[in-house]
Amino acid sequence: MLNEKTNKIIEYIQQNTLVSSKEIHENALSELGYATVKRLIFNLLKNGLIEQQGNGRASRYKIATTYNLFVPIDIDEYFSREIDERTINETFNFTLINDILLQTTLFSGEELHLLNNLQQKFRHSVSTLSKTEYLRDMERLAIDLSWKSSQIEGNTYSLLETERLLKERETAEGKTKEEAVMLLNHKVALDFILQEPDYLQTLSIAKIESINSLLINELIAEKNIRIRKVGITGTNYRPLDNEFQIREALNDMCELVNSRENIFEKALLSLLLLSYIQAFNDGNKRTARIVSNALLLANGYCPLSFRTVSSIDYKKAMLLFYEQNNISVFKRIFIEQFQFAVENYF
Numbered sequence: 001m002l003n004e005k006t007n008k009i010i011e012y013i014q015q016n017t018l019v020s021s022k023e024i025h026e027n028a029l030s031e032l033g034y035a036t037v038k039r040l041i042f043n044l045l046k047n048g049l050i051e052q053q054g055n056g057r058a059s060r061y062k063i064a065t066t067y068n069l070f071v072p073i074d075i076d077e078y079f080s081r082e083i084d085e086r087t088i089n090e091t092f093n094f095t096l097i098n099d100i101l102l103q104t105t106l107f108s109g110e111e112l113h114l115l116n117n118l119q120q121k122f123r124h125s126v127s128t129l130s131k132t133e134y135l136r137d138m139e140r141l142a143i144d145l146s147w148k149s150s151q152i153e154g155n156t157y158s159l160l161e162t163e164r165l166l167k168e169r170e171t172a173e174g175k176t177k178e179e180a181v182m183l184l185n186h187k188v189a190l191d192f193i194l195q196e197p198d199y200l201q202t203l204s205i206a207k208i209e210s211i212n213s214l215l216i217n218e219l220i221a222e223k224n225i226r227i228r229k230v231g232i233t234g235t236n237y238r239p240l241d242n243e244f245q246i247r248e249a250l251n252d253m254c255e256l257v258n259s260r261e262n263i264f265e266k267a268l269l270s271l272l273l274l275s276y277i278q279a280f281n282d283g284n285k286r287t288a289r290i291v292s293n294a295l296l297l298a299n300g301y302c303p304l305s306f307r308t309v310s311s312i313d314y315k316k317a318m319l320l321f322y323e324q325n326n327i328s329v330f331k332r333i334f335i336e337q338f339q340f341a342v343e344n345y346f
Helices: 004-016 021-027 034-046 095-103 109-127 131-152 159-168 177-195 205-216 243-259 263-277 284-298 311-324 328-344
Strands: 050-053 060-063
Touching: 004 021, 004 034, 004 050, 004 060, 021 034, 034 050, 095 243, 095 263, 109 328, 131 159, 131 177, 131 284, 131 311, 159 177, 177 205, 177 284, 205 243, 205 284, 243 263, 263 284, 263 311, 263 328, 311 328
Parallel strands: none
Antiparallel strands: 050 060
C-alpha cells in the first residue's frame, strides 16, 4: 500500500502536474532529507505510478497513464462499501487495450525475476520426470483446476468429489447434472490443450470460441459471441452489448496478446481481458482460465490450478479490475498461484 509519504508525493503531483524533485521536496516533504525524497520518487517510477519527462536537472514528474492499473488498493476497505457507494468505471474502457495496456509492462523487474526463477525450477523438475510421471502430475493439476475453476462459478462439488467424477465418472449425491457437466467439460478442454499444445501459440477469436464451446457443451447457454446484454453479479460495471464492438475488442485483445514476447504477460492479459470483455453468454471466466493456461503450456511454462485462492478473493480481484481497471490485487494472485503450482506439482 502507499504510505503517508508516498501519498503526499502523489497528491502534490496530481495537483501540480509537471514538477521537479526539488519542488516535491520543498512543498510536500520538507521534513525529510532530499535524498530520501528522491528515493521515494524512484520507487514510484519503478512501480509505474508516476512518469518522468526530461533528464538530470530538467527532470519533471507527472502521474503515469498506468497509475490506475498499478496503484495499491486495500481490497477489504474497497469492498466494505456497497455497490452503489463505490465510484467506478461503469462502462467498457475503450482506451484500456489499445492505449494503456499497449504501452505498459505489467510486471516489475523484481516480479519477473521471481517468476523466471520459478519457471527455471519448473523446467528442471520436468526434465527429471518420465512421460508417465509428468502426465500423472498434470492430471493432478487438471483435477485441481477443474474443481477450483468450477467452484469460482458456484459449483458445489468438493475436491474429492471432483476427483471421483473425473477419474471414475461417479457423480456425487445431491448435486445437479449441470455441476457434473461443468466439471467434465473442464477435463475435455484441458485434455484438448494437452493433446494440441501448439493450438493457442497464436491467439484468435475462432480459437477462443472453440474453447468456450467445449466449456459450455450440454449446458444451457448460447454458443459464440453474444448478441444481447449481460449483467455481472456484484457490480454496476456493464460490459459491451454490441456484437460488433465485442468482436473488435476481442480482436484487439488477440493482437495485444500476440504482440507480447513475455509469456507471463500473455497469460495475465488473457485472464483479465477475456473476463472483462465478457464476450459470451456463459463461461467467460472459465474460458479465460483455460486460454491463459493454454498459452502457458504452449510455451513450455507451468500452468496454474488456482487451488489455494479463495473464490471470494478471486472474484473481488476481478471486480476491482472491472470497476477500476486496477490489476494490483489480481497480479498478486497470479504470481502466488504460479509459485504454488511450481512448488506443489511436478
